[in-house]
Structures are given as C-alpha cells and as structure tokens.
Amino acid sequence: MRRLILDAALHLFRTKGYEGVNMRNIAEAIEYSAATLYLYYKDKNELYFALQFEAAAAKRDHLLPAMEVLDPMERLVEFGRRYIDFGFKHPDLYDLLFITKAPMEHIENQECWALGIATHTFFVETVQACIDQRYFKSTDAATIAYTLWCHAHGLVSLFIRERMRMYPEDQRQALAAKSFEMIIKMAESL
Amino acid sequence: MRRLILDAALHLFRTKGYEGVNMRNIAEAIEYSAATLYLYYKDKNELYFALQFEAAAAKRDHLLPAMEVLDPMERLVEFGRRYIDFGFKHPDLYDLLFITKAPMEHIENQECWALGIATHTFFVETVQACIDQRYFKSTDAATIAYTLWCHAHGLVSLFIRERMRMYPEDQRQALAAKSFEMIIKMAESL
DNA sequence: AAATTTACTGAACATTGTTTAGTAAACAAC
DNA sequence: GTTGTTTACTAAACAATGTTCAGTAAATTT
Numbered sequence: 001m002r003r004l005i006l007d008a009a010l011h012l013f014r015t016k017g018y019e020g021v022n023m024r025n026i027a028e029a030i031e032y033s034a035a036t037l038y039l040y041y042k043d044k045n046e047l048y049f050a051l052q053f054e055a056a057a058a059k060r061d062h063l064l065p066a067m068e069v070l071d072p073m074e075r076l077v078e079f080g081r082r083y084i085d086f087g088f089k090h091p092d093l094y095d096l097l098f099i100t101k102a103p104m105e106h107i108e109n110q111e112c113w114a115l116g117i118a119t120h121t122f123f124v125e126t127v128q129a130c131i132d133q134r135y136f137k138s139t140d141a142a143t144i145a146y147t148l149w150c151h152a153h154g155l156v157s158l159f160i161r162e163r164m165r166m167y168p169e170d171q172r173q174a175l176a177a178k179s180f181e182m183i184i185k186m187a188e189s190l
Numbered sequence: 191m192r193r194l195i196l197d198a199a200l201h202l203f204r205t206k207g208y209e210g211v212n213m214r215n216i217a218e219a220i221e222y223s224a225a226t227l228y229l230y231y232k233d234k235n236e237l238y239f240a241l242q243f244e245a246a247a248a249k250r251d252h253l254l255p256a257m258e259v260l261d262p263m264e265r266l267v268e269f270g271r272r273y274i275d276f277g278f279k280h281p282d283l284y285d286l287l288f289i290t291k292a293p294m295e296h297i298e299n300q301e302c303w304a305l306g307i308a309t310h311t312f313f314v315e316t317v318q319a320c321i322d323q324r325y326f327k328s329t330d331a332a333t334i335a336y337t338l339w340c341h342a343h344g345l346v347s348l349f350i351r352e353r354m355r356m357y358p359e360d361q362r363q364a365l366a367a368k369s370f371e372m373i374i375k376m377a378e379s380l
Numbered sequence: 381a382a383a384t385t386t387a388c389t390g391a392a393c394a395t396t397g398t399t400t401a402g403t404a405a406a407c408a409a410c
Numbered sequence: 411g412t413t414g415t416t417t418a419c420t421a422a423a424c425a426a427t428g429t430t431c432a433g434t435a436a437a438t439t440t
Contacts, residue, residue, distance in 0.1 A: 138372075
C-alpha cells in the first residue's frame, strides 16, 4: 500500500511539479480517499521523507556508473558530470533533495539521510584518493569536496530556480557546461 | 499606504520567515483588513515582487562598499565576500532573491529585475577588468563570473536550506570561509 | 454467533489566497 | 442643501488544502 501511494505521489510529483500535488490529488490517483493516506503516513512530512528517499535512490542509481571509474580523478569528474546531469534531467527530484524548504529537523533519523550521507562520503573519499595520488597539492579533502559541491549545486539550483534569465534560454546549458569545464581546470591547480 | 504594507510585510518576513507570513498576518500588523491589501497589490505575487525589490535594494546597499574598491581583483574578492556575507546575515532576503520558487515568469518587467541585472553587470565588468589587467589568462569573462557566482550561490544556499547537516553546526561557517579562500586561490590560476 | 480488529471513508474543521457586495465618508454639481 | 460620484475600506463568503473524527463494513478471532 505504501508502495502504491509512493509511486502515485512520485509520478504526480514528476509530472505536475511539487506545488501541483496535494493529498487529495494523490488519493484520487490511487482511487482512495485522502484520509486513507493518513493511515500509512502520519502527515505530509512523513510522505515527504519517503519521497526524498525515492529521490535519493534515483540519484544514487544515476551516479552509480561514475563510482565504478577506476582512476580517482576521472571518477571525480564523471561524478560531477553525472551529479549535474541528474539535476538537469530530474529538477523535481533534485529540488526535493537539495532545495525544498521542508522539515529538515530530525532528517538525521530518516532513511533518506543515510543514503545521502553514503553518497557524500563516497565523494569525499574520491577527493581523498585524488590527493593520495598527487592529483592535488592541497591535502584538505573536506574543503575541496565541499568547494566542488558548492559549485555544482549552485550551477544546478540557479538553473532550476530560474535565476539565469539574464542569459538567453538556449545558451544556459552551454554556459553551465563551460563552467563545469572551467571548475575542473581550476581544480587541477589545487 | 504601499510603504506601510511593504514595511509590515518585510518586517514579518524577516522575523517569522517566508512561510509564516500570509495576507491576513500583514493586514493585521497594520490594522487593516486583508481585503485592503488587494486594493494596493493585485495579488500575492505583486506583493512578492515588491518585496523582492526591497531585498534587491538591501543587497545592493550591502555590496556597495565593495564596488568602490579600486583594484579590480580586490574588488572581486570583496564583492564575493560581501555577497556571501549578505546571504548568511539575511537568509530570508537571500532566499527571496535567489531561491524561492515563485512567479519568475515576466519578472523581466519588474523593477526588482533591473536592480539585480545592474549588480550582475557590475560583477561581470569587474571580472572583465581583472582580465584586462592580466589577473586571469582566460578571457571568458562571462564564464568566469558565472563560475564564481555558482560557487557563492551554492555555498549560501546549501547553508540556508540546511543541507550541511553532515558538518557539525559550529563548523559550517568556518568551512564556508575556507571554501571561499580556496575558490579565490583556484581563480588565480585562471 | 459474538467480539474484536482491520481497512476505509464522508464529513467536517482550520488555514490561507481571493472575490464580492456593500458601507460610509468625502467631495462635486446643480 | 440635496443628489450623485468617487474614495477607502470591510465583513462575509468561496475555494483549495492539510488534517481529524466518527462511523461503517468486512475480515478475523474467540
């Protein structure tokens, strides 16, 4: 039943966007009453956390191929490329994971958090592997990882939240791509 | 009257956060009925745009001292520092300007847009000035500016939207500061 | 057969954005 | 000075949405 609710919610979510979905919508889609949803999820927040878990799983799956690249520097680049690609291809899921102002209190107790942490840890470890293999002179893996993440997240979220209107629509993706190339070049000087 | 409404709205906004404010709230604060607000603003969107203008003005004022630095590279660094500082000090305003999912359609017609564009143009021109004075080898001012913006925005927005929970709360600001230093160092290799 | 548990729902409530119909005061025109 | 018009405002209602509650009916247990 939870599966049924989640699938319907996620589908609505991805087609109609976050705003366009409400409890009655979801209930309707699975031909139950809205009250039924509250039997399986305490409130909208709990449903939100469950959706976040789905999104985190989708993201992990999207990043998976990058994790298998052997050379740490190539892996890092591919990881970044795929992270950004995920954001552009699934703006609703990305939004859910990294932008939505939602009950972030106690998210540490949610299973979606563990998934996100695992991915983040893998990312930092990849940076550390680059350091170990002398790709970087700096040895501050945490700050390097965070700096790269800031760039990627800024890039995706400015795009998703429509703050690139000063650039013609058909040039935004290209600019993002150029910026990604640039940050890689910059990182090589670290 | 618009002044009265805006001041009340902005004040509520900054104390109770974006979510915690509604038309009735604002009306109450100035001791009028909610319907009155609709005499001065067509709908919540128009009020939103007006608030965005206030936020844009506050941001410009916050950045103003940086604009007066003579050396373009120092100016660029100070600009970045103050941009980030603004985001940390006024998360609600920053949110309003760069994160809130709100009616971005037709924002080009709003006065707040002009203000934002002016600041952005100044930023790109500063990068261009750095190029002209051989601070960078790269000559792509647009991409450099955008890349730096992505980093700063990512940094601020991950913080504001509580996506840094994997770092202890008392270390987040320090990490952000270190990352800012790092991106400057990286930029010097451009 | 009776009691209890499980699964579900219609109706209601609270909150919030928005509209409508109307009031009352100020002002204008004759 | 009465009448019409404009201005400033509001109470009440409507619609959408999150949430709760009382109740029903089938399944299961005793």
